Amino acid sequence: MRFGIVILPQDSWALGRRKWIEAEELGFDHAWTYDHLSWRSLAEEPWGATVPTLTAAAIVTERIRLGTFVSSPNFRHPVPFAKEIGTLDDVSGGRFTLGIGSGGTGFDAFVLGQQSLSPRERHERFTEFVELLDELLRFEAPATSGQVDAVTPPPRGINFAGTWFTAHEARMVGRPAQSPRVPLVLAANGPKGLALVSRLAEGWVTTGPEGATGEDWWRAVGELSGRLDQAAEAAGRDPQSIDRYLSLDSGGRYSVESASAFEELVGRASTLGFTDVISHWPRADGIYAGSEDTLAEIAALLPALR
Numbered sequence: 438m439r440f441g442i443v444i445l446p447q448d449s450w451a452l453g454r455r456k457w458i459e460a461e462e463l464g465f466d467h468a469w470t471y472d473h474l475s476w477r478s479l480a481e482e483p484w485g486a487t488v489p490t491l492t493a494a495a496i497v498t499e500r501i502r503l504g505t506f507v508s509s510p511n512f513r514h515p516v517p518f519a520k521e522i523g524t525l526d527d528v529s530g531g532r533f534t535l536g537i538g539s540g541g542t543g544f545d546a547f548v549l550g551q552q553s554l555s556p557r558e559r560h561e562r563f564t565e566f567v568e569l570l571d572e573l574l575r576f577e578a579p580a581t582s583g584q585v586d587a588v589t590p591p592p593r594g595i596n597f598a599g600t601w602f603t604a605h606e607a608r609m610v611g612r613p614a615q616s617p618r619v620p621l622v623l624a625a626n627g628p629k630g631l632a633l634v635s636r637l638a639e640g641w642v643t644t645g646p647e648g649a650t651g652e653d654w655w656r657a658v659g660e661l662s663g664r665l666d667q668a669a670e671a672a673g674r675d676p677q678s679i680d681r682y683l684s685l686d687s688g689g690r691y692s693v694e695s696a697s698a699f700e701e702l703v704g705r706a707s708t709l710g711f712t713d714v715i716s717h718w719p720r721a722d723g724i725y726a727g728s729e730d731t732l733a734e735i736a737a738l739l740p741a742l743r
Contacts (some may be wrong), residue, residue, distance in 0.1 A: 441715035446485035463736035469506035495529035507536035519573035531614035537623035539563035574618035640680035698719030
């Protein structure tokens with residue numbers, strides 16, 4: 438089992454840098470931040486930008502992996518975003534993991550004046566977003582040696598023509614820090630999304646079904662994991678080759694409420710075959726309110742829970 442922590446981008450860097458450094462010192466395997474322009478009940482509170490935050494975190498850490506939990510096509514285009522991610526992965530020394538979702542239906546979905554999308558449209562956009570990022574983040578194939586046709590030169594860059602996104606001779610010159618590209622971890626619950634995970638991703642992340650709590654949530658999470666097995670097999674892929682990330686704070690309990698609660702939740706996730714679990718850094722009040730002393734107690738348990 439590997440352990441992750443989400444640090445919301447709410448602090449000034451003068452205060453926030455301590456949390457990223459401590460996440461590594463406490464022994465977490467990966468640290469994440471949300472990729473939103475604003476978020477739900479915290480919309481009236483300070484909220485920083487994702488990529489600059491993670492870039493700063495990369496500079497002050499050495500070992501811990503960093504990631505987006507999760508990036509959204511609501512307000513991003515794959516071409517400039519791939520440039521940002523490629524640079525961030527280089528700065529981090531190849532420690533970046535790209536979490537991607539289909540885009541929520543809240544603030545981010547309308548802040549730029551977007552029209553409301555149907556579930557089908559959101560999935561089609563999600564698929565294009567992932568497919569183009571998958572291609573861009575592998576960077577460009579090296580130019581072939583030999584004679585060049587001066588009349589009809591070879592195409593340059595990366596081209597993509599979809600319904601939602603287009604790339605015309607997009608340039609990703611260089612070599613990716615990770616081979617063949619940064620790992621993709623896709624958020625998906627439906628059959629089409631799980632099929633996309635099986636086709637293109639190194640990992641799958643779920644928060645479970647919206648609104649479910651307690652035993653209903655755990656039952657649904659187990660069913661989703663089973664459906665991923667089926668989707669992987671249908672794609673001709675070993676289900677065990679897909680890393681599985683579970684947000685422990687999504688089923689009605691906060692995993693950092695106590696060390697015993699954390700241990701219990703991790704045990705249940707392990708039984709369902711999850712390889713990674715993710716908790717949230719405790720906030721002073723409101724959602725994810727808790728104690729950093731409890732987080733330190735939990736960190737002391739991580740070696741035994743692995």
